[in-house]
Amino acid sequence: MFSAITLIFTFSILWIIYYIREWWAVWRHMPPGPYGLPLLGYLPFINIKKQVKTFTELKERYGPIFSVTMTHGVYNIHLCDPDIIADAFSRPEFLPRPDSFMFKVPFGGGGLLGNNGQIWQDNRRFTLRTLRDSGFGKTSLNDTATEDVLEVVRIFKEKLGKPIDVGWDLNIAIIRTLWRIVSGIEWGHDDPRIHKLFGMVNDALEGAGEVSLGNFHSGLIRFVPGAKEGYRKIMSLINESDALFQGEIDIHKHEVGFGDYIDRYLEEIKKNGSDHPSFNERELRLNIRSLFGAGSETTSTTIRWALHFLIENPDIQAKAQEEIDRVLGDKQPHLDDKPNLPYLEAVIREVNRMCNVLPLGVFHAVREDVWFRGYLFPAGSWVFGNQELVHKDPKFFPDPEKFDPQRFLDEEGQLRKSVPGYMPFGAGKRQCLGESLAKLQLFLYLATLLQTFKFSKPKKIFHSYIDVSPTFGLINHPPPFSLIIHERTKNESDC
Ligand code: HEM
Incomplete structure (x- = not known):
């Protein structure tokens, strides 16, 4: 014994x-970093609601590359310097997405966001080419997006003079444009189908935020309050969205000729044979999920942040309007006008810098042990391009909490060619695939809305300060706020 x-x-x-x-x-x-407690690692010390605060402190203590142990043996490594991020994310060993619940389930372990290797490369190339050929960021897309902006203008005109939240209308307009790009089909602003589609995307992103805990321990999700609800939400949405997308794919099989994304993809499947690993109907459905997941709330939330900053800074709003009046008069804004509106463009860049709609970017991972800049990144580590910390680094952006478009302009009021540290769309080989669409939409929406309306803060304060710390999730939302819309008269000076 x-x-x-x-x-x-x-x-x-x-x-x-x-x-x-x-x-x-x-x-x-x-890379240096705190270990925390045995087994639990640093997890109990992370300020879940204000992760940025935790990460800022860690950066100050450990420098621009630090690691956080998220329970024993599970490592998150943060890169907080633009050159380091660009260097890492241009290397093949940093390309994969993590093998985790969030990529495996909401994004089906595939699609543009979640795929790795040859399948990702083939689909990314195909999508970029297809969207570029069909006018992604060019004239025809300009017209498509303009239709939806003008619909928002029409709706805003019905809501003049009283405090409103504009989030819903912006979300619907952005989703409509995406749906047209993907399916070639136009659903009206009030069509229940577009509202249902928005509901699905919104719930999926919310659910993904709620299960982000599963980013480091998938097995825990079912037992963690909050995350459990997110899990259920996602599971029920997957079938629903797949049925919607498959239904549309089936229609396209019989009615070829829209020239939209689904059409072009089906042609690619035909060309390669139906059992091709990169091009098949499953990948097509997952790509559509990725496009909606990555390309809807990112853009509409950025526009909401822009309006938020503009009502907080009426002088900047008036200056942008003065430029639009001087350059465009009553002419409908077009992408070609962008080079002539440097102040507006500087405002948009400052909004992107301040709001960090994806504060931690989209996570990468290393599949094998990797040595980088003298440190070991163990196999399975998650790697974050921490955009929030780069965009708030006083080394690149003095007085970083100040909303100041001027930092993007030179002495002549022209856009500075390059502004070190500015990287809202990420960097490297997985840099945002929808960057040109997002830039087009941000420009058209803000140019048109500021040309037509003046936005102000309600007298009664519905929100007292701008809290720019990200919520625990994927997307950094502004706190709920209302604004008042006033129609501008011709050549009105708002100064
Ligand atoms: C203001 C709007 C947007 C911002 C700030 C933004 C930002 C980003 C960032 C930071 C990434 C991660 C890059 C990385 O993994 O290192 C990303 C990826 C991605 N974005 Fe965007 N994005 C926006 C709009 C869009 C739009 C409109 C679309 C498409 C319709 C889109 C599609 C994608 C896709 C598919 C990926 C994954 C790319 C890949 O893994 O290869 N995004 N975006």
């Missing part, structure tokens, strides 16, 4: 020594 206990005890001690040695062999070469 005694010898059995001694044996178990000795074996346990040896096992613990072995385990600690193995851990230390990795840990001592990793």
